[in-house]
Amino acid sequence: MATIDLHTHTTASDGVLPPRELIRLAAQRGIRVLGITDHDTVAGIPEARAAAATHGVVLVPGIELSTAVERGEVHILGYFVDPDDPVLRAHLDRLVAARRERAARMVDQLRALGFPVSLAELEGIAQGGTITRAHAARLLVAKGFASSIDEAFDRYLGRNRPGYVPRTFPTPREAVQLVVDAGGVAVLAHPLSVDDLERTLAELIPVGLAGLEAWYGEYTVEQQRDLAALADRLGLIATGGSDYHGPGFREGREVGCVELPSGVVEALAARARRDRGDPATLPGQ
Numbered sequence: 001m002a003t004i005d006l007h008t009h010t011t012a013s014d015g016v017l018p019p020r021e022l023i024r025l026a027a028q029r030g031i032r033v034l035g036i037t038d039h040d041t042v043a044g045i046p047e048a049r050a051a052a053a054t055h056g057v058v059l060v061p062g063i064e065l066s067t068a069v070e071r072g073e074v075h076i077l078g079y080f081v082d083p084d085d086p087v088l089r090a091h092l093d094r095l096v097a098a099r100r101e102r103a104a105r106m107v108d109q110l111r112a113l114g115f116p117v118s119l120a121e122l123e124g125i126a127q128g129g130t131i132t133r134a135h136a137a138r139l140l141v142a143k144g145f146a147s148s149i150d151e152a153f154d155r156y157l158g159r160n161r162p163g164y165v166p167r168t169f170p171t172p173r174e175a176v177q178l179v180v181d182a183g184g185v186a187v188l189a190h191p192l193s194v195d196d197l198e199r200t201l202a203e204l205i206p207v208g209l210a211g212l213e214a215w216y217g218e219y220t221v222e223q224q225r226d227l228a229a230l231a232d233r234l235g236l237i238a239t240g241g242s243d244y245h246g247p248g249f250r251e252g253r254e255v256g257c258v259e260l261p262s263g264v265v266e267a268l269a270a271r272a273r274r275d276r277g278d279p280a281t282l283p284g285q
Contacts, residue, residue: 002256004265006035006060007077007189007213007241011127012044014134016246019048027055029256033265035079035241037062040095041130042083060265064189065175066167072195074172077187077213078179080272085182096130098168103131105165110136113162115145133157134245149250172200173207180208185271187211187239191227192219201234210271215240215260218252237267
């Protein structure tokens with residue numbers, strides 16, 4: 001079992017476990033360093049920080065920012081962000097309203113397909129966290145309208161599927177800038193989801209992209225090695241993690257399932273200190 005996992009989610013977004021429970025699970029599984037990277041929110045960081053101190057886990061405060069692209073999927077991970085940065089908080093507040101509007105439209109479309117679901121049920125699944133398509137997928141599974149999360153996405157919630165609602169998000173360049181301006185280190189998440197990886201990297205590296213998620217839970221060992229080699233060639237930090245959302249969410253995403261090379265966290269922290277011009281110890285370090 002790995003000792004570092006830099007990509008996990010809690011009930012602050014679309015994870016199953018509250019931050020304190022995720023920290024406890026990580027400690028039980030021998031995780032020494034845990035990155036919590038909820039979708040478009042840092043709401044879980046304070047609780048996670050308190051729990052990490054109790055369980056002896058080093059917390060890497062993070063976020064996963066969604067972006068608007070025509071094809072594929074581009075998500076930007078931000079490590080060591082300042083959760084109180086006013087520009088970042090203003091952006092996240094706007095996203096809360098946009099996501100709620102999107103959730104209401106998604107419910108309407110699912111009802112039009114004949115599924116008797118409600119916004120209240122979707123909010124119940126989200127448990128107060130940022131509502132995402134994963135919550136809608138869980139609702140469909142819970143009510144017997146899909147046999148698995150993957151089926152819910154493949155048949156109803158994926159792009160160009162009948163329950164899909166377009167998102168209002170920043171561009172990938174804007175997301176990288178948000179992370180950098182909040183004192184964080186920007187990393188491209190699950191890069192094999194990107195439509196044109198080489199072009200995307202060429203666009204984002206000049207505006208501050210510092211890392212590439214090579215060691216990813218669902219990728220084969222060969223894919224991970226190829227991505228790590230690409231990161232090395234481009235001077236990026238090769239990071240990684242499970243993308244854990246909860247037990248049984250998707251195969252290959254159990255917390256601590258990916259072995260990361262030693263020195264990854266130190267490289268991220270050093271980059272954050274360099275970009276901030278601050279030799280002080282970062283949160284969690």
